[in-house]
Ligand SMILES: Nc1ncnc2c1ncn2[C@@H]1O[C@H](COP(=O)(O)OP(=O)(O)OP(=O)(O)O)[C@@H](O)[C@H]1O
C-alpha cells in the first residue's frame with residue numbers, strides 16, 4: 170500500500186512536470202501577451218517596460234525555470250489581465266464547475282444504471298428497445314446543439330427554467346453552491362442535463378453490455394440453483410460484478426466533464442473554470458492557463474487514484490501494488 | 491431398496507428442445523428414469539449428449555431459446571413442469587440442489603464464502619444471523635474444510651479448486667435436499683482430489699438418504715460411486731439399469747464401446763479402443779437409431795428409432811439387436 174502510494178505520487182509529479190513544459194512551450198510560441206495587454210498606441214518604451222516587468226524579455230528556458238522555481242514555492246504567478254494570483258482566480262471558480270459536473274454524473278448514474286440493467290435483463294421488451302435507441306441518440310447528439318435546443322424549449326418557449334448564470338447561491342463549507350437554493354437549482358437543471366445526456370447514454374450502453382456478459386456466467390446459474398430470485402441475482406450479484414467498469418467510466422468521465430465543461434459553460438454563461446480559461450487563452454494570459462491545466466492534471470491523477478482505491482472495495486482479487 | 495413404492499424423482503418422456511436460428515436442437519429427447527431415496531444414478535455420455543440439459547430441466551433452469559416441450563418431472567409426488575416460477579424458486583436449493591462442474595466459475599467472485607452460504611440459507615429458512623453463521627460453519631466442517639469459522643470470511647479466489655468444490659457441495663447440502671444433481675463435480679479437479687470429493691459426496695448422501703444424479707462422461711467413476719446407470723446418447727437414454735448389470739453386461743453397442751475404452755482394466759487391455767466417429771449434430775437428426783452411423787452391429791431395421799425395452803430384470807436397452815428382433 171505504501172509502495173503503491175509512493176509510486177503514485179512520483180508518477181503524478183512526472184505527469185505535472187510534462188504538462189507544465191508542454192503548456193509553457195505552447196503558450197510561449199503562440200504569441201506575445203504584451204501586445205494584447207497594451208493599447209495599440211502604446212510606445213515602444215512602454216512595451217519594453219511591461220515585458221521586463223512580466224519577465225518576458227528572458228529566453229525560454231530561463232522563463233520556464235523561473236516559473237518552476239516559483240511554482241515549487243506554491244506561486245503560480247499573477248494573471249496578466251486581472252493582476253491577481255492565477256491560482257485563486259481558478260480556485261474561486263472550481264465550485265461552479267464541480268457542481269455542474271457532479272450533478273451531471275449523478276443524474277447519469279441514477280438513471281443510467283437501472284435503465285442499462287433493465288435493458289440487459291429484458292432485452293426484448295419495448296421499453297428496453299426504446300432505452301437502447303434513446304441511448305444511441307444520446308451518444309450522437311452534439312452537446313452545443315442539445316444545450317441550445319434545451320434552452321429553446323424550456324426557457325424560450327415554455328419559460329420554465331432560466332437559461333444563463335448560476336442564480337442565487339448558498340454558502341456551504343466556504344464554497345458558493347447553487348443547489349442550496351431553489352433559484353440556484355433551477356439554474357442548474359438545464360446545463361446539468363445538457364452534460365448528463367451523453368454520460369447517461371454511455372452508462373446505459375456500458376451497463377447493458379457488462380450485464381449481458383455477467384448473466385451468461387456459470388455462477389449466475391448456480392445462484393439461481395440456490396433458489397435466489399431473479400431480482401436478487403440481478404440487482405445484488407450481477408450488479409456488484411459490473412460496478413468495476415462503471416466506476417472506471419465515472420472516474421474518467423468526471424475528469425472529462427470538468428475539462429470540457431467549456432462548451433456548456435459558454436452556452437449557459439456559467440461562471441466556471443471553463444469560461445475563465447477560454448477567455449485567458451484568447452488573452453494569452455499564460456499564468457492562468459498554466460495553473461488551470463496543472464490543476465486539471467492533478468485532478469485527473471487524483472480521480473484515477475480514487476478509482477483504484479474503490480476497485481479494491483469492489484473486487485477482492487484486486488490489490489493496490 | 492424399494493424404489494417403486496415412493497420414488498424421489500420420476501422423469502417421464504422429458505423433451506427439452508432449443509429453438510435456435512439454425513433449427514431445433516433436440517438436446518433432450520424422450521428421457522425417463524426413476525430414482526429412489528438414497529440412490530445414486532450415474533448419467534454418462536459424451537460431450538453434448540444432453541446430460542447437463544437433463545439436470546437443468548429438472549431444476550427448471552432452461553433459458554431461452556430452450557424450452558421443455560414435453561414430459562413429466564414428478565418430484566416427491568408433484569409435477570415440477572406444471573409449477574409456476576415462484577414455486578420452483580422455493581424448491582431449488584432447498585429440496586433439489588445442484589453442484590456444478592467448474593468450481594472456478596460457479597461461485598460469485600466478489601462475495602465472501604460466508605455470504606454465499608448464508609444467503610442460500612436465508613432464502614429458504616427463517617434464521618437469525620447467528621444461526622445462519624453457525625450453520626454455515628457446520629456445513630464447511632461437514633465437507634472437510636479446516637478452520638471453517640475463519641474461512642467463511644474468505645473470498646472464492648482464496649480457496650483451491652478442490653476446496654471451492656467442497657464449498658459448492660456445502661451450499662448444495664445447506665438445506666438437506668432430497669435430491670442433488672451433481673454435474674461433473676470433479677471433472678475440473680485432479681485425480682486424487684476427485685476421489686476425495688466423490689467419496690465425501692457419497693458419504694453425505696448416504697448419511698441423509700439423499701438421492702443423487704451424478705452426471706459424468708467417465709463411466710469408470712460411475713462404476714465406483716453409483717447404484718444405477720443411465721447412458722445418454724444424442725439426447726436419448728440408450729441403456730439403463732443397475733450398475734453391476736450395465737458394467738458387467740453392457741448391451742448397447744455404445745455402452746460396450748464406452749466400457750471397452752476404460753483404461754487400466756487388465757483383462758480388456760488388448761481391446762482398449764476408441765469408439766470411431768462422432769456424435770451426430772442434434773439439429774435435423776435422422777429418424778432412426780442415433781448411433782447408427784457409428785455402429786458395427788447395425789441392420790436395416792435400425793433406420794427406425796428403437797425404444798427402451800427391458801431385456802433383463804431392471805436392465806433396459808434401446809437397441810433392436812438386443813431386443814431379440
Ligand atoms: N443455449 C443453447 N442453445 C442451443 N443449443 C444448446 C444450448 N445449450 C445446450 N445446447 C445443446 O444441447 C446439447 C446438450 O448439451 P449438454 O450441455 O446437456 O451436454 P452435456 O451432455 O452436458 O455435455 P458436456 O459433457 O460437454 O457437459 C448440446 O448439443 C448443445 O449443443
Ligand SMILES: [Mg+2]
Pocket residue numbers: 541542543673
Ligand atoms: Mg454438461
